[in-house]
Amino acid sequence: MKEIVHITEAFGGGVLSMLTQLSNRAAAAGVGVTILHSIRPETPNNFASLFHPAVKLVYVSMFREVSVKKDWTSMWELVRKLKECNPSVVHLHSSKAGVLGRAAARVAAPRARVFYSPHGLAFLRRDVSAAKQFAYLSFERIAARMGGTIVACSKSEQHEIETQMRTRNTEMIENGVNVLEIPSRLEKDGREVVVGMSGRASFQKNHEAFVQLATDLRNSTTQFLWIGGNLDELPGQTASDSVVCSGWVTRERALALTSGLDIYVQTSRWEGMPIALIEAQVAGIPAVVTDVVGNRDVVLHGQTGFVATTHEDMQKYIAMLRDDPILRARMGETAKRTASRRFSMEAIFRKWLSVYEFGSDRYLKEPVESNEFESYEPTSESQY
Structure with missing residues (x-):
């Protein structure tokens, strides 16, 4: 044996x-x-x-x-x-x-x-x-x-x-990842767009940048969701107005919440190869990520999402996806097809x-x- x-x-x-x-x-x-x-x-x-x-x-x-x-x-x-x-x-x-x-x-x-x-x-x-x-x-x-x-x-x-x-x-x-256990992105009616990230509050994950993106881009039809985080872990006084936090959730619940996203964001300062990002791509969600090891390897720039070298680029790419449902759908479909096979x-x-x-x-x-x-x-x- x-x-x-x-x-x-x-x-x-x-x-x-x-x-x-x-x-x-x-x-x-x-x-x-x-x-x-x-x-x-x-x-x-x-x-x-x-x-x-x-x-x-x-x-x-x-x-x-x-x-x-x-x-x-x-x-x-x-x-x-x-x-x-x-x-x-x-x-x-x-x-x-x-x-x-x-x-x-x-x-x-x-x-x-x-x-x-x-x-x-x-x-x-x-x-x-x-x-x-x-x-x-x-x-x-x-x-x-x-x-x-x-x-x-x-x-x-x-x-x-x-x-x-x-x-x-x-x-x-x-x-x-086990592709069979990951729910696909939910098809939704209406104009509301949900932008989200998943993970713990840490210097590595750079949740401060996520809060800043939410502060800059949130409007009446755009919601920012942090899956797994708590409001008291977020920096600044405006976080409660900009970000919705799920609090502690089971893995099953985290996957379900991820399937409700329209855009996935990964603001990490460094990575290996993030499982949560892979799962979002398998679910069929386009992603906007920082240009670091791991992130840049999962996301195919211009095909399944965008790899951003600056905070301003992240803002630009998120806004582009938010305002173009056809682009979101096309990139999401490509993400699901390629990630399900590759990962x-x-x-x-x-x-x-x-x-x-x-x-x-x-x-x-x-x-x-x-x-x-x-x-x-x-x-x-x-x-x-």
């Missing part, structure tokens, strides 16, 4: 979304799966129920911030757990696991094939100093020398890896099995495009 061990400290958000998809499908296809994970504030309380019963969930104490003492202890705990699992594949998710996991795998599983998915490169973070950015980059360069294959989730991320980390041992497999998790999963070298034909004799073990309802914060 083949055995995959996933390791992640970042047990929430897009990492959790991809882990449930990959793990549940592999388990349903007869592959042994163990997840060595820590807990973050955004980890949903019901995380165990999100996984196929055959997936083994094992807690390992890991911490997001750098601490020599804590990281050393975490690394040796990973060594012990890996020796118990005896994996043929070790798949690491996000930066902390990428460093600790490669060191642990060299000691405990030297014959295993090791893969590292950054899910957003830490040295691209803009909420830390230049010194910390350089430190994160240095850690990535050192870890890359310990072996393994780095798997980027977008062409832009792969470019950053190869040029900044100075390694060519890379693959590129985009993020995927189908069934195709993405086959690519992963091929990279793992398990042989996709052998393990996919029966279809696994099923919601039985894939449907789950984390908070919108934990998903996005």
Whole structure:
């Protein structure tokens, strides 16, 4: 029996979304799966129920911030757990696991094939100093020398890896979603246009820019909706007049609210490849996004939405889509058609099995495009 061990400290958000998809499908296809994970504030309380019963969930104490003492202890705990699992594949998710996991795998599983998915490169973070950015980059360069294959989730991320980390041992497999569970954009009568974004309030997501767009563009027929956010998290005194907030919502509710949007906005300062944006495109919603890694890879500029390099460009593109229902419909149809094919998790999963070298034909004799073990309802914060 083949055995995959996933390791992640970042047990929430897009990492959790991809882990449930990959793990549940592999388990349903007869592959042994163990997840060595820590807990973050955004980890949903019901995380165990999100996984196929055959997936083994094992807690390992890991911490997001750098601490020599804590990281050393975490690394040796990973060594012990890996020796118990005896994996043929070790798949690491996000930066902390990428460093600790490669060191642990060299000691405990030297014959295993090791893969590292950054899910957003830490040295691209803009909420830390230049010194910390350089430190994160240095850690990535050192870890890359310990072996393994780095798997980027977008062409832009792969470019950053190869040029900044100075390694060519890379693959590129985009993020995927279960297309069948995403409701299509609602057809509406009337002139009202709903512009929205989904996710938690954070420096990365740049919700301040969303509030500013709403302040500048909102009128009697244009509504701005923040899915998953609360009003007290928004900056400024005018936010309550410009933005409607859904508050905490389940994943199912977040998808339903997204289907009611006419334009999706992603104001991120940096990304890996955002799942919420992919879901909006699959739903058939044109998007206006910032020109950063991940965003620019999902949206086909001028075809499924617009990629904006400045705040003024975002205003212009949103206004263009708001005022032209024919353009919105055309771009939405193109988004749905291309994204549903490109980001189908069934195709993405086959690519992963091929990279793992398990042989996709052998393990996919029966279809696994099923919601039985894939449907789950984390908070919108934990998903996005």
